Amino acid sequence: MITEKAPGKLYIAGEYAVVENGYPAILVALDQFVTCTIKDSAREVGQIISQQYTNDQLNWRRMGDRMVVDKRDNPFSYILSAIRITEEYARSFERELRIYDMQIDSQLDSANGRKYGLGSSAAVTVATVKALCHYYHLPVTKDEIFKLAAIAHFEVQGNGSLGDVAASVYGGWISYHSFDRQWLAQQRKYLDLKSLIDLPWPDLKIESLKAPENLELLIGWTGKPASTSQLVDKISLFKARQQDEYHRFLEDSRACIQRMVEGFHQQDLDTIKREIRFNRHLLKQLGTNSGVDIETPVLNRLCQIAEHFGGAAKTSGAGGGDCGIVAIDRSADFKAVLKSWTKEKIEQLPLSVHFIDDIKYTVQEHLPLI
Structure with missing residues (x-):
């Protein structure tokens, strides 16, 4: 069983301007989380279950390397996009794709389901990417996780700066300069995913900040x-x-x-x-x-x-x-x-700043190549 989590976030300053390429904002990660748990399925059908949607459950099957979802209209868009992108990346490392059950738990909404505005879509995307990178033993750092989650999130939402994704990946206080999303959309058409992840992204800059003690x-x-x-x-x-x-x-x-x-x-x-x-x-x-x-x-x-x-x-x-x-x-x-x-x-909201240690799944941890 693999469990990973990603924190929520708040913008401190720079909203709206940050959606333009290269413009900065300051964000902070907070100690409320989305948690993603993955375990191998003993069946031919995998499940994705979330307490956020207590009356909903998504079933899927494996057809070759493709995930086939039984429900077309579902609330799991960001999770599915994160799965699709991360598994595409896993295939570039010659990982064999498997069938698994996934559980999503979120602290980022109120008890009655209303959103606090803590970036739940970004956090669920990041948590899913992290869990699958761990599950498939992919050699990733925060930089690769950010890029994978940013692609997955952008392909669902279609706008926004992805600063909330950065805060969920890097933690703490950050200064974030948004990258050129039009460039990303164009390169996605022509480059394989690993090449795109390895490239420097135009205008992207993420800096950790230290807040004053007082x-x-x-x-x-x-x-x-x-x-x-x-x-x-x-x-x-x-x-x-x-x-x-x-x-x-x-x-x-x-x-x-x-x-x-x-x-x-x-x-x-x-x-x-x-x-x-x-x-x-x-x-x-x-x-x-x-x-x-x-x-x-x-x-x-x-x-x-x-x-x-x-x-x-x-x-x-x-x-x-x-x-x-x-x-x-x-x-x-x-x-x-x-x-x-x-x-x-x-x-x-009695929340504190959440800091994240460096992430790296080493080559020695890899599953055997197929």
């Missing part, structure tokens, strides 16, 4: 889930219609993230807080100009409360609901923030 991260949930894909689509319309304003937003966001990264390098909480506030201003302006409700009234109240007690706050991710984040000094009365949130029916 930084306390608070996370508030509004109780209203939001659809990242739909919000990104709406901003794309604004981009097409008002190119000059959109370009100014991109450049201002890039400069803001560069200054914030320097704040991490210098261990300067004041710089980080200042740039979080500036990034909030940029996102509010983007929302006003595009007609997209990025900072909802509840998120606005979440931020106002945090600012009153000395924190720097903003929406996290696409906005429109989901979560807000606060950077505050540990010496401040941040418990007063949480008390005031409760009065406004804003739920604190």
Whole structure:
């Protein structure tokens, strides 16, 4: 039996701009996980079961090297894409494909199934890729896992930066520059998967960051889930219609993230807080100009409360609901923030930053070649 897990994530800054090639964002991985467990099936039929979908189960059979799914309309798109991509990669190492049962367990949604906005689709993709790489004993590091999961996720979603995938793979605090997804789509048509994984990807840059010791991260949930894909689509319309304003937003966001990264390098909480506030201003302006409700009234109240007690706050991710984040000094009365949130029916998510050790399945662990 093989078990692997991947953490959820939140954006700290750089949302929307990061969907453009080479533009940066800062994200953090959190200690809530999607877990993927794989074991050999004793039958000719494998199963994929998830507690997220308690009344649903997906059956599949092996026809040669192809997985044939019994249900066409199912909620397992990211899992299936991750399986397909990772098994394609396994074949490049001459692994024999097998039939197995897969169990998916998630901590990234609320008890009643509502999404917190912690990147569950990215985490389930990464957990599935990691588990299958372990199952097939593939010689992968974080870099290969990221690329495999990024391809699998992008082929389902079709938009987005893949920053959430990076956070789930690398863990901790990261600075992420998005790569050229159009280049990826083109190369996917002409290159075999192993060659594509081995290539450097244009504009891709992922850097681990060390947070200042006095930084306390608070996370508030509004109780209203939001659809990242739909919000990104709406901003794309604004981009097409008002190119000059959109370009100014991109450049201002890039400069803001560069200054914030320097704040991490210098261990300067004041710089980080200042740039979080500036990034909030940029996102509010983007929302006003595009007609997209990025900072909802509840998120606005979440931020106002945090600012009153000395924190720097903003929406996290696409906005429109989901979560807000606060950077505050540990010496401040941040418990007063949480008390005031409760009065406004804003739920604190008591999560901590999750760090991930280096991953490498060595050549000595390989199964025999066929």
